[in-house]
Amino acid sequence: MTAPALHIDWTRCDGRGLCAEILDRALTRDDWGYPVSLRGAEGGRSDVPLSPDELDAADAAVALCPVLALSRVAR
Structure with a gap:
């Protein structure tokens, strides 16, 4: 199973x-x-791990980013 990021x-x-x-x-x-990122490996600053309770907030951040710099991924 892949973790959301x-x-x-x-x-x-x-x-x-x-x-x-x-x-x-x-x-x-x-x-x-x-x-x-406040979590994850030092070298992994492009993909920030998300907990299950942060998924809705992550979707909101993706939708509201004014320069479209965010996306949800599985890692």
Whole structure:
């Protein structure tokens, strides 16, 4: 079984931080406003693991991202 994750496309992200506000248990923001994972491996910053209770919030973050930098993936 694959685990759900939130994928961040760094070529599109401009650091507005809306996703970090919506998924505040999974993401924080760095000094420039870009999302930073609060969990997972250091090298896995593009795919942020999600818990089952965060899936609706992740879908909202994907839908509300103004630059379409987010997507839900299974890893």
